[in-house]
Amino acid sequence: MAQKTYAGVTVDVNEEGYFTNPSQWTKEIAVEIAKEEGIILTGQHFAIMEFLRNRFNGGEALSIRSINHSGVIDVKTFYQLFSGAPLKKATKIAGIPKPASCV
């Protein structure tokens, strides 16, 4: 298992850089991962990441549709906040595994 150091903390990640132990995640760490992805985090980013983390911790599948129903932001904003591959980027920065769903 690989390890990476963000904000002075060493965390466990898989070969793609996704956290294998989501409890190691902090907001400070998120800021550093986001920088690697070329994203400056704002309150909106943190709000949707909190939604994703809560959903993951509740054992629910993550899908692009769930973002629209989150009540936090709509999908269009989500694509703008994490441009490129939003769900992959957002889960990586939020310290949770890459979604295994096709939708």
Next chain:
Amino acid sequence: MEQKFPIKKVSLICAKGSIEDVYATLILGNGAVMEGLEANLFFTFFGMDAITKNRMDKLHTGVVGNPALRLPGGMRMPTLLGIIPGMEAFTSWMMKGQMEKLDIPPVSEFLDLITAGGGKIYACKTAVDMFKLKKEDLSDHVSRILTVGEFYELAGGEGSQIIFT
């Protein structure tokens, strides 16, 4: 995994109007957008139902002449059962229920998601003429009605793929 020649753009063609045909296009298209790829979805012939406002959320799956169709429990659905009135509607309702469980949205909502991510929806000129459709009959997400030539024009480029579902 780093690819030497990654896919950058997919142009999907949907020519059929049953649930499974349309969703193959929508899932591949939405998946492309989610991966950060450029996605063009081109609808033609019976696939037009998927972008026609009053039809898109009422798609059915064929129950006659579909040898892969199984009854709950795994037995093949006898073709003769398919001709029972309501069987097609019931089967389609069950398919949609299963998809809902996987968080796969109805067609109209799926088009919302795809276009929100920058995916483009196109209608085929020949099919529009043939079925006597008007632009206002089609989903507001349809950005243009294209000829074949125009479709090929926008499907081009390095790392581009045309996929016929």
